[in-house]
Amino acid sequence: xxxxxxxxxxxxxxxxxxxxxxxxxxxxxxxxxxxxxxxxxxxxxxxxxxxxxxxxxxxxxxxxxxxxxxxxxxxxxxxxxxxxxxxxxxxxxxxxxxxxxxxxxxxxxxxxxxxxxxxxxxxxxxxxxxxxxxxxxxxxxxxxxxxxxxxxxxxxxxxxxxxxxxxxxxxxxxxxxxxxxxxxxxxxxxxxxxxxxxxxxxxxxxxxxxxxxxxxxxxxxxxxxxxxxxxxxxxxxxxxxxxxxxxxxxxxxxxxxxxxxxxxxxxxxxxxxxxxxxxxxxxxxxxxxxxxxx
Numbered sequence: 001x002x003x004x005x006x007x008x009x010x011x012x013x014x015x016x017x018x019x020x021x022x023x024x025x026x027x028x029x030x031x032x033x034x035x036x037x038x039x040x041x042x043x044x045x046x047x048x049x050x051x052x053x054x055x056x057x058x059x060x061x062x063x064x065x066x067x068x069x070x071x072x073x074x075x076x077x078x079x080x081x082x083x084x085x086x087x088x089x090x091x092x093x094x095x096x097x098x099x100x101x102x103x104x105x106x107x108x109x110x111x112x113x114x115x116x117x118x119x120x121x122x123x124x125x126x127x128x129x130x131x132x133x134x135x136x137x138x139x140x141x142x143x144x145x146x147x148x149x150x151x152x153x154x155x156x157x158x159x160x161x162x163x164x165x166x167x168x169x170x171x172x173x174x175x176x177x178x179x180x181x182x183x184x185x186x187x188x189x190x191x192x193x194x195x196x197x198x199x200x201x202x203x204x205x206x207x208x209x210x211x212x213x214x215x216x217x218x219x220x221x222x223x224x225x226x227x228x229x230x231x232x233x234x235x236x237x238x239x240x241x242x243x244x245x246x247x248x249x250x251x252x253x254x255x256x257x258x259x260x261x262x263x264x265x266x267x268x269x270x271x272x273x274x275x276x277x278x279x280x281x282x283x284x285x286x287x288x289x290x291x292x293x294x
Contacts, residue, residue, distance in 0.1 A: 004039035005057050010082035014098045017076040025050055026109045031097045041162035048113055049120040052161055052198060118142045144172045149289045151254050152261035153274040161189030167294055168204055175205045175260040177250055179274055181213025211246045214273050228271045235273055240280045247281050269293045
């Protein structure tokens with residue numbers, strides 16, 4: 001079992017083996033804020049801090065028989081003492097969180113996270129019911145709003161889904177353009193249907209343009225930068241020549257949405273086709289904007 005799942009099981013165990021779903025997310029969030037390299041990261045969801053990865057682990061643990069669930073709660077099935085299995089420092093941090101916040105009501109727990117971590121309340125649908133005017137102003141200040149039109153590019157290699165989504169939110173990106181030929185991924189959250197759903201939950205539109213992607217069989221023997229450079233030279237004289245219609249459509253979307261991002265896998269922009277694609281779009285005579293790789 002992944003260590004991160006044992007953290008969740010230990011947390012539920014500390015509440016007698018049953019814990020409300022909304023409280024799991026909030027208490028787990030408060031635990032991760034005390035860690036330099038937390039097991040989970042969170043995004044600003046409609047009810048505040050939320051981890052899609054943690055939720056996926058909870059669903060998996062139900063399927064595997066580690067947990068059961070009802071409408072509101074998760075229940076620990078095993079008699080295993082997961083708190084004793086944890087690293088000593090993690091067990092102490094988890095105990096500290098439970099002792100400090102475990103007796104709070106749901107609304108008090110939510111309000112505490114909103115007041116102390118206002119970024120995670122920017123998309124909340126209930127903040128106005130819980131916060132004072134001054135507290136709401138702090139939340140509003142966390143909302144990034146920019147009038148500059150920018151064509152961003154972003155890769156998801158080496159980052160969690162939540163880290164990736166937070167980059168989109170913090171750069172005020174309105175539209176994600178998936179430029180993969182085949183938008184499937186073994187990495188959680190990055191296959192087309194899930195990525196679309198998660199983006200839209202944050203108010204970010206998702207579109208897929210397979211016409212500007214590179215076939216996977218062309219990416220098999222890429223051992224050094226020279227191999228990538230050779231691939232992209234072929235890409236420039238084939239795909240980029242034949243996909244002018246789609247590139248113009250992306251440019252029109254940039255003009256419409258103001259802040260859009262081209263996305264693919266590679267972290268290194270020099271090893272991803274989104275760089276020559278962005279440069280090709282920049283060559284259109286009506287392109288008067290900024291390109292930024294994040």
